[in-house]
Amino acid sequence: MKGKVERGNFDETVNFQDDIPDGVPESDTMISAVLMAGYNNEREVERYSRTVAHHYGEKYIESGYRPVRDFVTVVNGERVSKPLIQYTLEKLLENERIEEVVIVGHEQLLEQRLRNVIDSCDKTCRIVSQNTALPTDAVRAFNLIPKKVRYNSLTGNMVKGYWASKARERKDHALFVAADSPLTTNEFVNRFLEFIDRFKSEAAIIVPAVLIGDRQDGLGRLPLRLCNDTPFQFPGRTDDHGRQGFRLSSLISGNPYLFDVNTLNTAYSLRKLLSPRAQLRLFKITKKLGFPNVYSKYFMKKDLSVTEVEEIVSAFFGGRLKVVPMEGVEATYDYDGTEREYKIISGLLQDREYNETDPQD
Numbered sequence: 001m002k003g004k005v006e007r008g009n010f011d012e013t014v015n016f017q018d019d020i021p022d023g024v025p026e027s028d029t030m031i032s033a034v035l036m037a038g039y040n041n042e043r044e045v046e047r048y049s050r051t052v053a054h055h056y057g058e059k060y061i062e063s064g065y066r067p068v069r070d071f072v073t074v075v076n077g078e079r080v081s082k083p084l085i086q087y088t089l090e091k092l093l094e095n096e097r098i099e100e101v102v103i104v105g106h107e108q109l110l111e112q113r114l115r116n117v118i119d120s121c122d123k124t125c126r127i128v129s130q131n132t133a134l135p136t137d138a139v140r141a142f143n144l145i146p147k148k149v150r151y152n153s154l155t156g157n158m159v160k161g162y163w164a165s166k167a168r169e170r171k172d173h174a175l176f177v178a179a180d181s182p183l184t185t186n187e188f189v190n191r192f193l194e195f196i197d198r199f200k201s202e203a204a205i206i207v208p209a210v211l212i213g214d215r216q217d218g219l220g221r222l223p224l225r226l227c228n229d230t231p232f233q234f235p236g237r238t239d240d241h242g243r244q245g246f247r248l249s250s251l252i253s254g255n256p257y258l259f260d261v262n263t264l265n266t267a268y269s270l271r272k273l274l275s276p277r278a279q280l281r282l283f284k285i286t287k288k289l290g291f292p293n294v295y296s297k298y299f300m301k302k303d304l305s306v307t308e309v310e311e312i313v314s315a316f317f318g319g320r321l322k323v324v325p326m327e328g329v330e331a332t333y334d335y336d337g338t339e340r341e342y343k344i345i346s347g348l349l350q351d352r353e354y355n356e357t358d359p360q361d
Helices: 042-056 084-094 105-120 135-140 154-163 164-171 186-199 261-269 276-289 294-301 306-317 338-350
Strands: 031-037 070-075 077-084 098-105 123-128 176-177 205-212 224-226 243-249 251-254 322-324
Touching: 031 084, 031 154, 070 084, 070 294, 070 338, 077 084, 084 098, 084 105, 084 186, 098 154, 098 251, 105 123, 105 135, 123 261, 135 154, 135 322, 154 164, 154 306, 154 338, 164 176, 176 186, 186 205, 186 322, 243 261, 261 306
Parallel strands: 031 098, 031 176, 098 123, 205 322
Antiparallel strands: 070 077, 176 251, 205 243, 205 251, 224 243
16 A cells, blocks of 8 residues: 655645546637746856756756757758747747737847747737846735845746736736747647646646656656656556656746745755755755655655645645646757757757748847
8 A cells, every 4th residue: 555645744734636527628718928038147057057067967058048049940841040939939929829928038138039020920929027126016916025036036037927917917827938948839738728727726836747758858857756646647657666757848837826926936946856955955845844754755665646746835835736747748858058958959859840931030
């Protein structure tokens, strides 16, 4: 019999029993997209490059503004160069379910590289500078703590993007999209949008967990191995402990009115789980939340499940998290700035034929 995550003194109860029908209903509901294109200062870049080199053995090559680094693809049989962010932006602008796009990042460089693309579309698309202050009304609405949410942090950018969107007016979920994953397809986006429609009435944050069929993905990255106890099953693809490998994609949906936004930067800082420091910090946090046996369940018993992860992370965020296992490994291929990633993603972009016409510069 599999062990359960011990909850310690955590008193809040959350109902995780979903009455999920077969399939996910189609919907015509529109959604706002926030395209995240933030950047770090030189000191943060240097610290991150050391982490990548030490724990992943990768050469970090990025010294400029990563979202505008050029990648070559093939359009109608010809090689075309585009800034990294443009691959994602074009898909969002083409998607009929997305009513608007708000881009948050380096305003001047984004204007220089994307203005032709933005002007050529009929959809509302605006750029918000990463360096603008957090709106006072947003600080009050989300009870932001200045020491935890700097104006130019990941959370600060998410808040500014959301506050500039129509989703804020409706107090609704928005689609947050990373600007560094050019292989994410609209087919994957649309499948995830259907899950958002299904779960947004009961979950503050909805996250796709993308199945990794092998021990690592095409970029050599290791997955998080969990027992898939959700209704979304992929038979016959488990390890000796009945676990499947998952990685996060470039997409996440959330409603900042429904969870503690002050927790986001801490969660983001723990994303490099191969770092012993990150692992130690993570397990200290879970123990403090009232889940003292997460380490043993993952590394020793090897029976930590998807729904248990939902329960733990929901306690951390102060709002319900829904994890949706999905297929579509290309949505996990984000460019973090290493030489190996650049070569592999460039090769994949040039191997596929994009059915686009008159690409913008």
